[in-house]
Amino acid sequence: MDAPQLDVADIFRDFGDAYRKRHPVSRQQHAVMRAIELCRTPTLGGHVFRCDSCGAQQHVHNSCGNRHCPKCQTIPRAQWVHDRERELLPVPYFHVVATLPHTLHPLTLANPRLVYDLLFKATHRALVNTAANPEFLGARIGAATVLHTWSSRGGLHPHTHSIVQGAGPCVEDDDRWVSAHSDYFVPLEVLTATFKKSFLDALEKAYRRSEIYFPDKIRELEHPACFNDLLDGTRFKDWVVYVKPPFSGPEEVIEYLGRYTHRVAISNERLVRREDEYVLFRYKDYQRGGRWRTDRVHGCELIRRFLLHVLPYRFVRIRYCGQLANRFRKQNLAHARSLLGVPPPPSPPAKETAVERCLRLTGKDLSRCPVCDEGRLVLRSSTPRPRLSELIVRPRHGKALAPLANPRVSRGPPAR
Secondary structure (H helix, E strand, O other), X not given: OOOOOOXXXXXXXXXXXXXXXXXXXXXXXXXXXXXXXXXXXXXHOEEEEEEOOOOOEEEEEOOOOOOOOOOOXXXXXXXXXXXXXXOOOOOOEEEXXXXXXXXXXXXXXXXXXXXXXXXXXXXXXXXXXHHHOOOOOOEOOEEEEEEEEEOOOXXXXXXXXXXXXXXXXXXXXXXXXXXXXXXXXXXXXXXXXXXXXXXXXXXXXXXXXXXXXXXXHHHHHHOHHHHHHHHHHHHOOOOOEEEEOOOOOHHXXXXXXXXXXXXXXXXXXXXXXXXXXXXXXXXXXXHHOOEEEEEEEEHHHHHHHHHOOOOOOOOOOEXXXXXXXXXXXXXXXXXXXXXXXXXXXXXXXXXXXXXXHHHHHHOOOOOEOOOOOOOEEEEEEEEOXXXXXXXXXXXXXXXXXXXXXXXXXXXXXXXX
């Protein structure tokens, strides 16, 4: 597949200054914009290689490494998939999607860290508790969950994708293995009701503890009567939770993980072309059978949609629960393998260079000359990479931004 002619970095470079002048930008959003603008440019330094066969020179600039950058996800994705492949068991795996209703979007925009945390906890609580119920499965299962916050057109659409083990040790006898049927996990209505109740109960507790920030646009929700009306209205809505058909085998699980885990809101491959001040990008229209369509938006509007999905500082967007929880994952997997009679996976490779790692994970040999395809690239010179934080200047409007390394998040005035 050819490299796209237009990428998100081009949009940020062409429309970024205009967007900053017209719209408020948080320090985290600004940092993401600048990192993507500078990614793989001479500003970040790089290396000069020379082919030992044809003599061609190759200039390779350093990448920004930001998790929101469309060009910096290949190696992290491949490494993550490789690590998860070592943890797969010969059991049924299910794909569960849990979505927040649109009535909660204003609260989400004002309190992304809080709402996304509660979304993870409610998803995990629903999966683990429902599967542990002896009336359904009665097993201690594990799950890996990734947060997606966007719709196909780039709007706000917070939801989680979970890869769930459909089997585990029995809750009543840890030495007995329990497995779901290959085409059925747990009752969907019970899973949905548990997810809804868990999230709304947690949100109500956060309100009582004055942990929710109410900006001017939703200031009326700060009043207890209005907030209770919001909860009641949301409680009686149909929440979208569904279980996709089970994976046919471990290979399909791995293929899925490689597609979904390290996505960004708008990837370079979806950009079609630029027409003056407008950009055309592709999206899937799920209301019309999932057909691919083209949307035409102003460059600043595309930036606005992209920045909607910048995660809070150091927010963890891939989390684990149950038997795959980080703290006891190694012991739980060893116990599961002993019950199933499965040998442990081979030991990971010893220390390797970046080129060797890329070759192992992606099959791409970075040391081979792309011109003659025979010679090897030899390093001739290097330009040191500067600290990215030193290159990120504050926006040109409003108050100066706080230092990027400050992880504190202001929640605004407490609720009364």
